[in-house]
Amino acid sequence: MKKLTAFLLMMAPVVSMAAGGGIKLMEADVDLNNKASLQRGAQLYVNYCMGCHSLSYMRYNRMGKDLGLSDEQVVQNLMPVADFSKSPQGETPKSGSLMKNAMPGEAAEGWFGTKVPDLSVVARSRGPDWLYTYLKTFYVDDSRPMGVNNQAFPLVGMPHVLWELEGLKKPVYETHETADGEEVKELVDYEFVKEGSMSPAEYDNAVRDLVNFLVYVGEPAKLDRYKIGVWVILFLVVLFFFAYALKKEYWRDIH
Template identity: 55%
Template sequence: MKKQLLAILLLISPALVLANEGGANLDKAQIDPANQESLQRGARTFVNYCMGCHSAKYERYNRLARDLGISETDVIDNLIFTGAKIGDTMKIGMQSKDAKKYFGAAPPDLTLIARRRGADWLYTYLRTFYLDDSRPFGVNNKVFDKVGMPDVLWELQGWQKPVYETVTDVNGNKHQKLVEVKLVRQGTQSPAEFDRTVRDLVNFLTYMAEPVKLQRQALGVKVLLFLFVLFIITYLLKKEYWKDVH
């Protein structure tokens, strides 16, 4: 029986490993991919604040309508500002070579960004821009040092200042280390409201990076349940067969 138990544990271990991902010093995004209202708010923030520079060229507007539970007319009225048609992908007008000239780095397409960076990184990144006079746009970022992106959400969040700590390395040299960023002037949203705005936005970015994730996970659970039931039946059957032999 121990062996069977081990087999089951091995079967579900990938799920346990995946549940454990995420790095040090990142704030937890705690997104809820099943919450459609959160995804809708995230989509709205995305088209309003991000699509000036970033495209999402592997996502179509009509797919967005279907997955987020909004009508195509609502998408056309509230989410399309680029003159695109409902069947188009979420492209933008800015050319990447022009963007490179303006910002020093081209803003990457964001359809798959959540797969590369993970939700916690994005959640931390979008909330930790801080004032830094040495940078071209006057801001730097806690998890993306010398970032080329301006602090586009500053009106909502307000301004933040860095807090440093002096640390001594193994050679006895002292360094200034950024430990946190502190709000010095609040924007139009309170810190809790702003966290929610960013959580919704990250939820949306995560959805875009893997639109079928919810279905896939639901299917996975069903498959595991099926295997479990099958295991019990097989085990009883085996007992029945071998009953007379012993």
């Protein structure tokens, strides 16, 4: 057991480095209680992400209910944007439909070099801080097929779909010398080459809203679980006193 514990402690930094792509992650600071943020994030998702990335474990009406939107609001404000998706029967999705799209896997692999992943649980697998950092660290790279690279996910095949909001930026490098005398370049900052429609602060908030929405999609019942968990703990505390009193009663004649 001691050897296993020591091994896990040794591996923790490696796992952390793999999850963060070898860079220090920025703090997303999401708030699932902020429904306005979730609504803005949902709108950003269907406008900029839904064309390629489906959310096949989420239904439109479930999302609307959790985000404080009626079915009519979901259909009018969210579904029309993503409504290029058709069922195999050629029917337009209803409010109870899953949030799928029509991106063909084989064609996507040819276009982007890999199949486009479903993002239903990406916030659970990657973490909100990684997503936030990823969406903020795209930079111009003419050597890449899409013209951009990413500091958190080097050589990523995805284009920077939010570039119109953020703008385009180029990396700023510093050269350092290692202990072996080898010179290495380190990306330390960015410099804008094209301004976006948002200021840096506005873009930060937009990315935070988008990540907040993806965190919600990854576990829609998370807040309910927290609330139920508090009541379960209180129940167990009360049960402990009753169980202790019963134990004392059973062992009264012995002690």
